[in-house]
Structures are given as C-alpha cells and as structure tokens.
Amino acid sequence: MFWKKGSSFLRTTTFRLTFWYIVVFSALSVAVFLVVYVSLALRLQDQTDSELLDESTEFAALYREQGVKALQVEFTREAGARGTGRVLFQLRSSDGESLAYSDLSQWKEVGTSRPAERIGQGNQPYYRTLSLPGRRHKVRLLSMPISGGQRIEVGSSLQREEIILERYRETFGVALMVMVGCGGLFGFLLARKAMAGVQRVTDTATGIGRNDLGRRVPLADEGEEINALARAFNAMLERIEILLSEFRQVTDNVAHELRTPITRIRGMAETTLKGEDDLCEYKEMAASVIDGCDDLIEMIGTMLEIAKTDSGTVELDLVPLDVLELVEEAADLFTPMAEDKGIDIRLNKPYRTAMVIGDRRRLQRVASNLLDNAIKYTPHGGGITVSIEIEAGNVKVAIADTGIGINESDLPHIFERFYRCDHSRSTSGSGLGLSLALAIIHVHGGDITVQSSEQGSTFSFFLPASSSQVHS
Numbered sequence: 008m009f010w011k012k013g014s015s016f017l018r019t020t021t022f023r024l025t026f027w028y029i030v031v032f033s034a035l036s037v038a039v040f041l042v043v044y045v046s047l048a049l050r051l052q053d054q055t056d057s058e059l060l061d062e063s064t065e066f067a068a069l070y071r072e073q074g075v076k077a078l079q080v081e082f083t084r085e086a087g088a089r090g091t092g093r094v095l096f097q098l099r100s101s102d103g104e105s106l107a108y109s110d111l112s113q114w115k116e117v118g119t120s121r122p123a124e125r126i127g128q129g130n131q132p133y134y135r136t137l138s139l140p141g142r143r144h145k146v147r148l149l150s151m152p153i154s155g156g157q158r159i160e161v162g163s164s165l166q167r168e169e170i171i172l173e174r175y176r177e178t179f180g181v182a183l184m185v186m187v188g189c190g191g192l193f194g195f196l197l198a199r200k201a202m203a204g205v206q207r208v209t210d211t212a213t214g215i216g217r218n219d220l221g222r223r224v225p226l227a228d229e230g231e232e233i234n235a236l237a238r239a240f241n242a243m244l245e246r247i248e249i250l251l252s253e254f255r256q257v258t259d260n261v262a263h264e265l266r267t268p269i270t271r272i273r274g275m276a277e278t279t280l281k282g283e284d285d286l287c288e289y290k291e292m293a294a295s296v297i298d299g300c301d302d303l304i305e306m307i308g309t310m311l312e313i314a315k316t317d318s319g320t321v322e323l324d325l326v327p328l329d330v331l332e333l334v335e336e337a338a339d340l341f342t343p344m345a346e347d348k349g350i351d352i353r354l355n356k357p358y359r360t361a362m363v364i365g366d367r368r369r370l371q372r373v374a375s376n377l378l379d380n381a382i383k384y385t386p387h388g389g390g391i392t393v394s395i396e397i398e399a400g401n402v403k404v405a406i407a408d409t410g411i412g413i414n415e416s417d418l419p420h421i422f423e424r425f426y427r428c429d430h431s432r433s434t435s436g437s438g439l440g441l442s443l444a445l446a447i448i449h450v451h452g453g454d455i456t457v458q459s460s461e462q463g464s465t466f467s468f469f470l471p472a473s474s475s476q477v478h479s
C-alpha cells in the first residue's frame with residue numbers, strides 16, 4: 008500500500024520537477040565550486056611561486072655581494088626561523104654539487120645526496136610540485152639559475168595551501184548538502200504550487216458525477232496557463248452539459264413519438280383479434296399495420312439522417328448543380344398536390360442558372376420539405392411564390408406562402424426535432440422535416456431563415472454560390 012503510494016508519487020510531475028530542479032541546482036553549484044576551487048588553487052600557487060622567486064632573488068643578490076659563507080649563514084638562520092621542515096634552501100654548483108644548504112634532513116629526496124639532479128638545468132626558473140615520502144603535504148620547489156651555471160634551490164611546504172583548499176572543500180560539501188536540501192524543499196513547494204491548479208481541475212473532474220455537470224473549476228491566481236486550462240475545461244463541461252440535455256430531450260421525444268403510433272398499431276391488432284373472424288377485417292388490419300410500420304420506418308430513417316448530418320459523419324455526394332433546375336423540378340412534383348387544394352405555385356427566376364456545389368438528393372429533400380409544408384399549411388385557394396436570387400455570393404431560395412403563419416412564440420422552436428405547432432396537430436407530419444432541412448443546409452455551409460405573420464410564412468435557404476456562378 009505504502010509502496011504503491013510511493014511509486015505513484017515518483018510518477019507525478021511534482022516529483023519530476025523537484026528532481027530536475029535538484030539535479031540542475033546541484034550541477035550548477037558543483038560547476039561554480041569547481042571554477043572557484045581551480046581559480047583559488049591557481050592563485051595560491053601563483054602566490055607561493057612569487058614568494059619562492061622573491062626569496063631566491065634575494066639569496067642570489069646576497070651570494071653575489073657577500074659570497075657563499077654569508078649565504079650559508081643566511082640559509083641556516085632563515086630555515087631555523089621558519090622551520091627546517093617547512094623550507095629548503097640550497098646553492099648548487101653547475102655539476103649539481105651542493106655548495107650551501109639549510110637543514111635537509113626532512114628533504115632527503117631532493118637534498119645534497121643527489122648531486123646528479125639534472126632537473127632545471129636550463130636558463131629559466133624551474134618550478135616543481137613533489138610528493139615526498141614520509142611527508143603529509145606536498146612541496147613546491149624552485150630551481151633558479153644564477154651566474155656560472157650555479158643554481159639556487161628554494162623549497163616550501165604546501166601545507167598552508169592544502170589546508171586552505173581542504174577547508175574550502177569541506178565547507179562546500181556541507182554547504183552543498185544544505186543547499187540541495189533547501190533547494191529540493193523549495194523546488195518541491197514551487198512545483199506543488201505550480202501543479203495546484205492542475206490538481207484543482209483534476210479534483211473537479213473527479214468530483215463530477217452523472218447529475219453534477221453544473222460544477223465548474225474555479226479560477227484562481229496560479230498563472231494564466233492554469234486559468235486557460237480551467238476555462239477550456241469549463242467550456243468543455245458546458246458543451247457536454249448542453250449535449251447531454253439535448254440528448255435527453257431527443258431520447259424523451261423519440262420515446263414519446265414512437266409510443267403513440269406503436270400503441271395505435273397494437274390497438275388495431277387487438278380490436279381485430281377480439282372481433283369476428285372476418286378475413287376482410289384481418290386484411291384491412293394487416294394493411295393498416297403495414298402503413299403504420301412504413302411511417303415508423305420513415306420516421307426512424309429521418310432521425311438517423313438528421314443525427315448523421317448534424318454530427319458531420321454523413322457522406323455527401325457533392326457535384327456542381329443548378330439550384331434553379333432543382334427547385335423547378337420540386338415545384339413540378341408538388342404541382343398536382345397544390346392543384347388539389349387550389350393553390351397556385353409561382354416561380355420567380357431572374358437568372359438562367361444558379362450554380363452551387365451540393366448533394367442533389369439531399370438538397371431536393373430540403374426543397375420538397377419546404378414546399379410540402381407551404382402547401383400543407385396554406386388553406387384552399389392560397390398561393391405560393393418561389394423566388395431565386397443571388398445575394399452576396401449566396402444563392403437564396405425563398406418559399407413564401409399565404410398560409411396560416413406561425414406564432415412568434417413557436418418560431419424559435421420550429422427547427423427542433425419533433426416540434427409541431429398547435430395549429431398543425433390536425434395535419435399529418437412528424438415534426439422532423441425542418442430539422443432535417445436545417446441540418447442539410449448547415450452541412451452545405453448555408454443557413455435557413457424564416458419570417459412569418461398572419462398573412463403567411465417565408466422560408467429562405469442560402470447556399471454558397473459556386474465560384475463559376477460568382478464570376479458569371
């Protein structure tokens with residue numbers, strides 16, 4: 008359990024940010040340490056070297072002025088004063104023989120016993136750093152040429168420098184541990200603060216239940232990125248809420264709309280069964296059942312078509328087509344039905360063609376639905392005018408009737424699925440025709456508008472004119 012929690016913490020962004028923070032922080036600290044350490048070491052060495060050079064120059068001057076004896080006295084005095092283990096002074100002849108020297112008992116490796124020492128026989132001061140057996144600290148030696156091939160050798164223990172560097176290393180080690188600890192804690196707090204907004208979004212998302220879609224992530228001051236995430240998440244919740252309520256409404260409508268015809272069909276079958284065993288009645292009942300089923304099948308087909316078109320998953324068979332010709336065909340098709348009601352259909356077509364890119368079968372369905380409605384809701388002896396215009400790069404088809412009109416309160420709803428105004432209860436229909444027309448026009452990049460009064464209604468649909476039409 009604890010292990011599981013630990014391993015899931017290792018996978019969190021907070022942990023990763025903290026980890027990288029510590030790594031980068033430590034790497035930078037070590038880099039700074041190295042730079043300071045190397046420059047300090049070089050500085051100390053420079054200082055030692057210049058001290059050695061100064062001393063050997065002074066010894067050379069003394070030798071030149073007062074000879075080897077005076078130099079020997081000075082070597083002994085100076086070494087005695089500073090500690091024979093800490094310094095070495097020596098004058099060598101050109102063949103390496105020691106002419107004057109301080110106490111060399113602690114400098115055996117480099118002392119008089121090695122007259123053949125050839126190192127530093129050139130004309131330049133020659134510096135060396137050596138580790139001598141039995142000595143804890145290294146030594147720095149300068150071999151400086153003077154006149155006649157003779158050389159003055161000056162050595163100094165590096166004890167002081169090494170102690171300084173060692174203290175510096177120890178201090179840095181402790182400081183690094185403290186810095187990494189504090190830096191890690193600081194990095195963790197920083198990462199946790201940065202992630203707090205994300206956590207808030209996660210908490211809200213986790214807390215949202217089936218009936219709790221109204222909750223939103225509160226905005227805070229954790230930075231614009233987090234607020235943008237919260238806003239995007241809230242917008243998504245809003246869309247899901249709308250979609251879900253639409254979905255619920257559609258399901259309610261479907262259940263309601265299907266129940267009525269199914270109950271009717273069942274009622275017919277039940278009545279026939281309870282009646283006499285009359286073959287004619289059975290045949291009538293069977294015919295009615297078939298009609299009822301056909302209506303249901305058509306309704307279900309239309310619902311599926313609307314759903315597919317609305318979601319954009321419908322496959323359109325797009326071709327260049329003349330809307331004028333398409334509307335003319337539809338008007339011809341509905342003329343007999345209009346004539347039965349003594350309705351006159353007139354066509355206004357100021358153009359020879361009105362080209363669009365569209366799916367012929369689906370656009371035919373739009374024109375048919377609108378014409379069908381216009382005839383259905385126009386009383387005997389009325390008139391329908393179909394006008395085609397080209398407006399601002401769109402082909403506009405307006406179907407105006409002198410029918411019963413639509414109430415202002417109904418207008419915002421007539422494109423909703425299954426919505427039927429009170430006045431149409433006595434007329435056949437499913438309330439799906441306008442929804443399908445709107446979905447088809449939308450998927451073609453167009454729109455439908457409606458204007459209505461007591462004198463009648465005008466439904467207009469707009470489709471983007473194809474470029475050949477725009478230029479003609």
Ligand code: ADP
Nearest residue numbers: 380381384421427428431436437438439440441
């Ligand atoms: P329906 O199958 O009922 O005709 P529609 O979706 O085509 O379904 O239309 C929805 C409702 O809009 C209709 O029930 C009707 O009340 C109203 N309507 C549509 N067109 C007209 C019109 N031209 N005149 C009056 N009312 C109309």
